[in-house]
Structures are given as C-alpha cells and as structure tokens.
Amino acid sequence: MTMQRTILALTLAGSLAAAVAAPAFAQEHSHETPQPPGNKWSFAGPFGKYDEAQLQRGFKVYKEVCASCHSLSMVAFRNLADPGGPGYSPAQAAAVAAEYKIKDLDDKGEPIERDGRAADYFPPPFPNDRAAAAANGGVAPPDLSTIAKARTYERGFPWFVFDIFTQYQEQGPDYLVALLKGYEDPPQGFQLPPGGNYNKYFPGHAIAMPKPLQDGQVTYDDGAPQTLDQYAKDVSAFLMWAAEPHLVARKRLGFQVMIFLIVLAGLMYFTKKKVWHEVEKPREIAAGQDPSKTTL
C-alpha cells in the first residue's frame, strides 16, 4: 500500500509541476501582454447592480465619442428606460431617440429620414459594413452591443478555478478599461504596421483604433472627474449593460432561487435521514438504543 500511495503522490506532484511549469515555458515564446488590472464594479458579485449615474455618464461617452465609428445595433432607445438599466424615464428615452435621424420609407415607398422613436434601434454611423471598412483602414469597427462579453483575457490556472468561487465575471469590462487606457509609445524596436497604434493590452499590440479618449474630452454634469480613467470605467460599465441588460434581474432572481434551493435541500436531507433511519442504524435499533428515541 505505501508504495502505491507513493506512486500516486509522485504522479500527482508531477502533473502539478507540469501544470505550473508549462505556462512559464510557453510564455517565453509569446509576446508579453500584461494582464489587465482589476477594477471595482458596482455590478460584480451576487448582489451587484448597475450604477445608474455611471451608466448615464458612460452613455454620454459612447454617444459623443464611440458612436462616431461604432454601431450599437442591438440596443433600442426604449432600453434606456428599462428597469435595471441607466434609469432614464420613457419620456427621456424618447427624447434621446428624437435626436437621431432614422432611415425609413414613406407611404409611397420613397426613402426618407424621420426622427427616431423609442422603439428604434441605435442607427449605425456608416450606411453599411463596406463603407465602415473603407472609412477605417479596411476593417469595419466592431459593433459594441456584445463587446463587453466578447472580449476577455486569459486567466490561466489556477485563477480560473478560484473565479468559480469569487464569481469573477468582469474580465470583459476590465479588459476594455485597460485597453482604453493602454495606449503608449511603442517600445524600442517594435515595428508598428502602417495605420496601427501601440496598445499595451491589445493582443499583438498593434490596434487600428487610435487613442479614443483623453482627459477632459467629455463634459460630465454630475461632478464626476473628467479624466481618462473615469471615462474608461464609465463607458465600459455602459457597454456591460448594453451586452447584459438583464444582469440585475438575473442576480436578484438568483438569490431568491438560491434561498429556495438551500431550504429545500435541507428539508430533503432531513426527510432522507428519517426515511433511511432504520436501514442505516440496524444495530443500534436491535440493541434497543434507537438514536431517534433518545430524548435530548
């Protein structure tokens, strides 16, 4: 037995060593991309909620900066007034919509441009993908509707295991913040392709999007600091909402379901114990020492 245990221990130790050593080995070959630093998000954790003021600021950043190149095709103006979102009233959402011109057809089938309505979706900045690509160096800027869930970074072992317990699901917004703040001068000897910009956090470092945000670029009217750091966080939170508009409802329902299931599991456990009592304690019962009959 001892030898077998030794074999088992050795294999476990060996596989663990391989698991730890392998990424280090592999990293020597890949270009170094640092891990985005974590941020404090109001929507993290089991009781997370979006911060309405932050979403409204983030929406302002999107509207004034990002929207000139990026579409948000799956978000409708009416969504701005949905519960768990930026907290606009339906009238405010309709007013935002009215600022936009929407391509439509009139009763005779002639193309027209009309004022936006709450039911309309955010119109794209370019008439089509090809026009978007032509105006942006050959590749259309990605739609931002799901971007906060479509971008991530590798957590690696063992962090991805810990994430199950800490409920870390904010890789997307953390990456977006890091990316928006990650523009720097390329290091010595780095060959930047034409039209590329150096970004510390972008895989491969050469990103087509020029540095989009700087300090003081967007005016906030709620007194929040008008800094790149604040803009990056606000717009990333807004994009997280755009990608996961029912996050607040999900976590709230989740808590109710959890409470229900835990109570039910407890009841089931004691029912099971009672039902199995005679099968599990045959000797005690035979000896007249039935544990269920003893008084406390």
Place this chain on the structure above:
Amino acid sequence: MSGHSTYQPQNKFLQWFEKRLPIGGLIHSSFVAYPTPRNLNYWWTFGGILSFMLGVQIITGIVLAMHYTPHVDFAFKSVEAIMRDVNYGWLLRYLHANGASMFFFAVYIHMFRGIYYGSYKEPREVLWILGVIIYLLMMATGFMGYVLVWGQMSFWAATVITNLFSAIPGIGDPIVTWLWGGYAVGNPTLNRFYSLHYLLPFAIAGVVILHVWALHVVGQNNPTGIEPKSDKDTVPFTPYATVKDGFFMVVFMILLAWFVFYLPNFMGHADNYIPANPAVTPAHIVPEWYYLPFYAILRAIPDKLMGVVALFASILILAFLPWLDTSRVRSARYRPLFKQFFWLWVVVCIGLGWLGAKPAEGIYVILSRILTVYYFAFFIVVLPLLGIFEKTKPVPNSISDAVLDGKAKA
C-alpha cells in the same frame, strides 16, 4: 420491469384501466417496488440527475426553438433577441447553455463511477454499451447546439470538426461537402444542425429508456460489486432511492443555479459573442470544455488521419471495456492496484482537458502525447493485465455483511 407486479389499485377506474393497459403496474414495479441495493452511495444518484438534466434541456430547448431563427443572417441576432426581448429569455438560454455543461459534468461523474465500481462487468455489458451510445449522442447534440449560436467559435468549431472527416482517404472531401451541404460551412449546414439538434435529444430519451430497462433487468451494481443475495441486501426504490436521489438532485440544482445566475458565461468562450465571420479565423479555436480531452488527443498525433482515428478510438474504446477488464472482482474497493491506476487515469483525463485548451505547440504537445499514451494504455494494457496479476482483497459474503462490518468498525 422484471418480477411480478404487486400493484393492486383500489380505485375502480384504475382497476378497469390496469386490465387493459398495465402501465400503473409497470411504473409501480420500476420505480416503487424495484429493489435497490441498500448500500448505494451518493455517486449512484447521478442517473436520476441525468434524467432530470435531459428533461431541463428538452423543455428549455423547445421554448428556445420558438424564438430562434436558423439562418446565417439572423441566428446570432435571434439569440441576442432571446437574451434581450423575450420574457425570461436570458434565463432560458443560460439554463440551456449551462445545463449542457452540467449534463456533461454529471455524465462524466456517472461514467467514472461506473468504471470505479466495475458496473460494466457481466451481466451489465449491454447496459454499459447503451450508456456509451447515449454519450455519443450527447456529444453530437452538444456540438450541434453550440453551432446554432452562430458566433465566431460556433462557426470555426463547426469548420474544424466537420473537416475531420476530410482525413478519410479518397472519399473524405466528398463526405465533408455532403455534410456541409455546400463547399463551406454555411446556411445549409446551420439548417441541418438545427434539425438534428432538435431530433437527437429525443433519440437520447429513447436510448435512456432502453438504458433504464436494461438496468431494471440486471439490477443496480453497488459499491461492493457483489450481487444482492437476499431481501436484507436491498430496500424498495420508493421511498428509499426516491428521497435520496431527490435530495442530491436539489444539491445538484444549487450548483447549476450558481452558474446560471452568477457565472453564466464562465463555461462559454468570449469569441462566441462575436457574430460568425468566415473571413476572420480566431487566434485559438477551442471546443467546449467537455470535448477538450478528445481534442488534446486529436492534436497529440502528428498525422491528421491517425489523429482522427485516435479521437474516435478514444471514445469507442469505452464500448469494449466489459471485455478489456479481465478481473473477476468488480469493485475498486477490493482492487488495490486498479484503484491507483484508475485515479491516475482520472488525473490524465483532466490533464488532457487542460491541454486541449492550450495552443498545440511546444511542451503542450509533448505532454499531450504522454497523457494520450497513458489514456490508451489504461484500456489495452493495464486493464487486461491487472485481471491476471492483481492480488485482490477478500470480497464480503453479502451486501448486508459488508454494511454491518463497516458499521462495526466505525
């Protein structure tokens, strides 16, 4: 389904009905009076959990299908519409996606349990092979369901997996064209995957019925691996197994709910939130986590055809397990050497899963090869030889002896 039914309905209508279609008796003998070994541990509750998960997948899937559009231009958008505009659509979709993961998680525990306690051995060979068929159907269903999202990973996983068939000499390329319904993964591929993804779960349900039937003919194995000899060794299915299965099913639901409500995208891949784009290949094409060990085996072999052969062999070899394991003793409890090799094999399977998610380069390929060798050696070297050379521990006379012995020691 075996033995005489003791079902005697009191109700006149039920008596009348029972004479014409004895379905009450069938249910009674299968799920009430059915004798189940008294010493089953919680690893035996996963059969019930799997039936429950199949039900969850079918019900959420049917409702999702009401809102989904199987067309390359609309599939991704319709999934997003489910997430945004359908009442509780996010819940349905996250339940279905995480439910698939949990379904596989449960089936892996079920399979590891079967191997540990020798549940595939005579007379349970057919029961085991039916299980392997269910697993194969699950893999096909899960893969096609993943494609329906029509994100980047969906599209490229479909491309990579269907391309495996091009390795077949001579007729490989025509087969792939036939599978695709065109010269690349496209709308015909998406349509047929949708059709099959809706069909196969019912095929699974059919084989599950056969699996349960076979189980009720030969009876359940148990942790001692010896057959029940008297009434003292068994308890009736209801209430004993029902309440125990029910309790652990709720515990399993807590795990499922943890992912659905708090980590809904943990098991998914971020790239699948990018709409499919045939012109852009993702940096790393990775299948869902439950296929990763087989993906690692595929990539461990330098030759494409041999890689595909190894991939399929690694799954099909399970069907031959009843004859590859030559030991007369079923349960690992009384097989000290088997126990070591078994746990090493479990570690190797998890290791292959980890390697399957890594890029196929450098040390990862070397490790994949080493682990692949052990994966197969476990079946074709270790198991046949252990039956001959292993000195097993004495097996108890009966289940109740084993139970009372254990209690006396404790």
